[in-house]
Amino acid sequence: MKRIAVLTSGGDSSGMNAAVRAVSRAGMSAGLEVYGINYGYKGLVEGDIVQLEPLDLDGRIASGGTFLHSARFPEFAEESVQLKGIEQLKRHGIEALVVIGGDGSYHGALKLTKHGFNSIGIPGTIDNDIPGTDFTIGFDTAVNCATEALDRINDTARSHQRTFIVEVMGRGAGDIALWSGIACGADAIIIPERDYDIQEIADIIVRNKEHGKEHSLIVIAEGVMSADDFKRQLDEHGDFDSRAITLGHIQRGGRPTAKDRVLASLFGDYAVKLLLEGKGGLAIGIHNNELEAHDIIDTLENHKHHTDVALQDLNNRLRF
Numbered sequence: 001m002k003r004i005a006v007l008t009s010g011g012d013s014s015g016m017n018a019a020v021r022a023v024s025r026a027g028m029s030a031g032l033e034v035y036g037i038n039y040g041y042k043g044l045v046e047g048d049i050v051q052l053e054p055l056d057l058d059g060r061i062a063s064g065g066t067f068l069h070s071a072r073f074p075e076f077a078e079e080s081v082q083l084k085g086i087e088q089l090k091r092h093g094i095e096a097l098v099v100i101g102g103d104g105s106y107h108g109a110l111k112l113t114k115h116g117f118n119s120i121g122i123p124g125t126i127d128n129d130i131p132g133t134d135f136t137i138g139f140d141t142a143v144n145c146a147t148e149a150l151d152r153i154n155d156t157a158r159s160h161q162r163t164f165i166v167e168v169m170g171r172g173a174g175d176i177a178l179w180s181g182i183a184c185g186a187d188a189i190i191i192p193e194r195d196y197d198i199q200e201i202a203d204i205i206v207r208n209k210e211h212g213k214e215h216s217l218i219v220i221a222e223g224v225m226s227a228d229d230f231k232r233q234l235d236e237h238g239d240f241d242s243r244a245i246t247l248g249h250i251q252r253g254g255r256p257t258a259k260d261r262v263l264a265s266l267f268g269d270y271a272v273k274l275l276l277e278g279k280g281g282l283a284i285g286i287h288n289n290e291l292e293a294h295d296i297i298d299t300l301e302n303h304k305h306h307t308d309v310a311l312q313d314l315n316n317r318l319r320f
C-alpha cells in the first residue's frame with residue numbers, strides 16, 4: 001500500500017482534527033502518502049483531494065472543528081454517486097479510505113466497502129450513537145461543554161428559585177443528557193430511550209421545594225422534544241417559574257478535551273496499523289478500554305448503539 005486518504009463527514013466534533021493528524025502522521029511514519037479529502041463525501045465526489053504534508057498537521061491536535069471541513073451530502077446514499085466517489089479515489093491512486101464521522105458517515109463507508117473499496121470508519125460524533133464502540137471522538141468535549149453550561153444555569157436557578165429545563169444535543173441518543181445531567185446533579189434527566197411521566201417530574205419539583213430546595217434542573221435530550229415543548233407540558237402541572245434553554249451548537253465546538261485528543265490519536269494510529277496489515281472494511285472502536293475493530297457491514301446491519309440507561313437510575317438515586 002502506497003497511498004491512503006482521510007475525510008471527515010457529518011456534524012463536526014471536537015477531536016476530528018486530532019484524528020486526521022493521527023491517521024496522517026501514522027501513515028507518513030510508515031512511508032505512506034496521505035491525502036486529505038475536503039468537505040466529506042461531497043468533496044470526494046467532486047475530487048477535492050489534496051496531499052497532506054507534515055506542516056498541514058501542526059497544531060491541529062488542540063483545535064476544534066475540522067480543518068478538512070465537513071458536509072451533509074444526502075446524495076451519497078445513491079449508488080451512482082458512490083461509484084463516482086470511487087472513480088475519484090482510483091484516479092488519485094488511493095488504495096484505502098479512512099472515514100471519520102458518525103453513524104451516517106459510517107453508512108457511506110459501508111457502501112464503499114460493499115463496492116469493493118477498502119474503507120475504515122473512525123467514530124467521530126458528539127452523539128456517541130455508533131455501534132461497536134463505548135465512546136466516540138467529541139462526546140467527552142460536548143459533555144464537558146454541556147456540564148459547564150448547566151453549572152452556570154444552576155447558579156442563576158438557585159439565586160432566583162427557578163426551574164430550568166435545558167435541552168442538550170444527541171439526535172436520537174440520550175448519552176449527552178445522561179453524562180452532563182449526572183455531572184451537574186440534575187433533578188431529572190429525560191432521554192428518548194425511556195418514557196417519562198410529566199406528573200412525576202412536577203412532583204419532584206414540588207418535593208424539592210417542600211424540603212427547602214427551591215430550584216430545580218431538568219436536562220432533556222433533543223431526541224425527546226424541545227425544551228420549549230417540555231416547558232409547555234410542565235406548566236400545565238404547576239407554576240414553577242420555569243425557563244427553557246436550548247444549548248445548541250456550542251456543544252459541537254471548542255478545544256477538544258485531553259480524553260478526546262488521546263482517543264483520536266489511538267483510533268487514527270490503529271486505523272493505519274490495520275491498513276498496513278492488509279485489513280479493511282472495518283469499524284474501529286474502544287470497548288472496556290481496549291481498541292477493537294469489527295466488520296463494518298456486520299456492525300451497522302446487526303448491531304445498535306446501547307445507551308447506558310442505568311445512568312438514569314443512578315441519577316434518580318443520587319438526586320436531592
Ligand SMILES: Nc1ncnc2c1ncn2[C@@H]1O[C@H](COP(=O)(O)OP(=O)(O)OP(=O)(O)O)[C@@H](O)[C@H]1O
Nearest residue numbers: 010011072073076077101102103104105107108125
Ligand atoms: N445510507 C447512507 N448511504 C451512503 N451515505 C450516507 C448514508 N447516510 C449518510 N451518508 C453520508 O454520510 C453523511 C453524514 O451523515 P449524517 O448527516 O447522518 O451525519 P453523521 O455522520 O451521522 O454525523 P452526526 O450525526 O454526528 O452529525 C451524509 O451527509 C451522507 O453524505
Ligand SMILES: O=P(O)(O)OC[C@H]1O[C@](O)(CO)[C@@H](O)[C@@H]1O
Nearest residue numbers: 011102125126127169170171252
Ligand atoms: O448541525 P445540524 O446539521 O443542524 O445538525 C444537528 C445535529 O447534529 C448533531 O449535533 C450531531 O449529530 C446532533 O446532535 C444534532 O441533532
Ligand SMILES: [Mg+2]
Nearest residue numbers: 102103104125
Ligand atoms: Mg449521526
